[in-house]
Amino acid sequence: MTPAPTLTVDQARTDILAAADALFYTRGIGAVRMADIRDRSGVSLRRLYSLYPHKTDLVTGWLDHRHTTWIDTFTNGIDDRLRSGEPPVDAVFGSLEHWLTTTNFRGCGFINALAETGEVTDEHRRIIRHHKQTLVNLLARFTAEPAALAVLLDGAIVQAAVFASTDPVDAARVAAIPLFDR
Amino acid sequence: MTPAPTLTVDQARTDILAAADALFYTRGIGAVRMADIRDRSGVSLRRLYSLYPHKTDLVTGWLDHRHTTWIDTFTNGIDDRLRSGEPPVDAVFGSLEHWLTTTNFRGCGFINALAETGEVTDEHRRIIRHHKQTLVNLLARFTAEPAALAVLLDGAIVQAAVFASTDPVDAARVAAIPLFDR
DNA sequence: GCAGCGTGAGAACGATCATTCTCACCGTTT
């Protein structure tokens, strides 16, 4: 028989990942303590550790989770704009800019994670690489040079974080226009 | 009269910054302990703290130092190539690729630093922003769209780190060609 | 009602640093 936890296991997982996403992304992995995750998710430390035996496991779960949700949000944003008649360049960069401006943006969570050497394992790096490769593959829908477009997007994200401005997105958009002409 | 330290103050500073550059860049700020700096530089903790009262001060010194040396190396690399007859596109991306392949590359030290929220202060962010702005200004020598070229360079650097490959540099170079046609 | 089990709260344990302090030493000054 199912015991009778305050929360179901799935609910706890969901809450934990939501907390992890908010905290790891905005503060960076190293600056987030397990107690912070507990406070934000409302899941006790004991339970947290029963689901993710080590902080590094939680980071893995977070990266996986963020990978799927980010790709999802980004592609849905593009598709919505395409459906409403925007040309591909605008759809892609519009979706990007929407993300930048509607979240408490702090750069690319994956690139940021990669920078925190002390916190990141080889498995994490594999997920990060997979995420970026997925993005490149996805962009092949729009251009014969998906790698070049991906470089522009990542550059725009990174610089938007550095300058705290969306100007780099516009600069990237300009440079990307020729890539969309087949 | 000058006391008689084992090393002159300037020599100690130089050694410390060299150690800091090697360690902070390759391991990330958070993963480097003050004792690591001491071991690598040969400068005692006491002296280290007399020159940089807090780790954060050392980080500031490191970012400043890396800013000037990086810009210097990059521009010298470009100028050397221009002098030997390379066209600007090749000079810029050749200099970038040379840096990527001849150092134990781990992405952009400034972008990486920015990702380590817990370790970085507003002053650090100011230096990082200044560094990237300097790069944009510098690129205005070659293109009417320096911001777009800078986005391509940063994107290439970041993706080269993620994929551990120079392919993104080539992709960026292709996308940059139109920017050099005036 | 009782024994057993998984739970939340929170204390406790250990390790890891940044930073400071102790102490013995050496060159300088008088």
Place this chain on the structure above:
DNA sequence: AAACGGTGAGAATGATCGTTCTCACGCTGC
């Protein structure tokens, strides 16, 4: 030669966590 100032080596201090443990509780099945 004695006093002084700054030094290196390394121990000591205090915080800060990740992780584990204690304890009392409430629900389960009998």
